[in-house]
Amino acid sequence: xxxxxxxxxVEEITEQFRGSNAALLTEYRxxxxxxxxELRRSLGADTQYxxxxxxxxxxxANEAGIAGLDELLAGPSAIAFIKGDPVEAxxxxxxxxxxxxxxxxxxxxxxxxxxxxAEVTKLADLESREVLLAKAxxxxxxxxxxxxxxxQAPLSQFARTADAxxxxxxxxxxxxxx
Numbered sequence: 001x002x003x004x005x006x007x008x009x010v011e012e013i014t015e016q017f018r019g020s021n022a023a024l025l026t027e028y029r030x031x032x033x034x035x036x037x038e039l040r041r042s043l044g045a046d047t048q049y050x051x052x053x054x055x056x057x058x059x060x061a062n063e064a065g066i067a068g069l070d071e072l073l074a075g076p077s078a079i080a081f082i083k084g085d086p087v088e089a090x091x092x093x094x095x096x097x098x099x100x101x102x103x104x105x106x107x108x109x110x111x112x113x114x115x116x117x118a119e120v121t122k123l124a125d126l127e128s129r130e131v132l133l134a135k136a137x138x139x140x141x142x143x144x145x146x147x148x149x150x151x152q153a154p155l156s157q158f159a160r161t162a163d164a165x166x167x168x169x170x171x172x173x174x175x176x177x178x
Contacts (some may be wrong), residue, residue: 046084
C-alpha cells in the first residue's frame with residue numbers, strides 16, 4: 001500500500017471515529033463473505049461494519065483522540081462504526097456472535113471511553129433507548145398522578161366529612177320534629 005493510500009485510509013477511519021457515537025471491535029477470523037454480508041445487514045443502516053488494518057486503525061484512533069484501543073487491535077479486526085443507537089448494534093453483534101461463534105467481540109469505545117467485551121455484552125443486555133424513555137415517562141406520569149391524588153385527598157376528605165355532618169344534622173332534625 002502506497003504512503004498516499006495509507007494516509008487516505010487513516011483519514012477515512014479517523015472521520016468514521018469522529019462521526020460515530022460508538023465503535024465496537026470484533027475479530028472475524030473464519031467468517032465467510034456471505035456471513036459478513038449477513039452481519040452487515042443485521043446491524044442496520046446506522047452502523048457501518050468495516051474490516052480494518054490494525055496499524056492504520058491505531059494511527060486513526062490516536063488522531064481522533066481515542067485511547068484504549070491499542071491492546072484490542074491484534075489479529076484480524078473489524079469495526080462496527082455506530083451512528084445510531086449503540087444498544088441496537090451491540091445486540092446485533094451479540095446475537096450474530098451467538099449464531100456464529102467465529103465472531104468474537106473484543107471491546108470498543110463509546111463517548112470516548114474504552115469498553116471491554118463484558119461491557120459491550122452489558123450494553124447489549126440493555127433495552128433500547130425508546131423503551132427506556134417510555135419507562136421513564138411512565139414513572140414520571142405515575143409520580144405526577146400520585147402527587148395529584150395527594151393534593152386532592154384533603155379536599156375530598158373534607159367533602160366527605162361535610163356530607164356526613166349534613167346527613168347527621170338532617171337525621172337529627174327529623175328526629176326532633178317527630
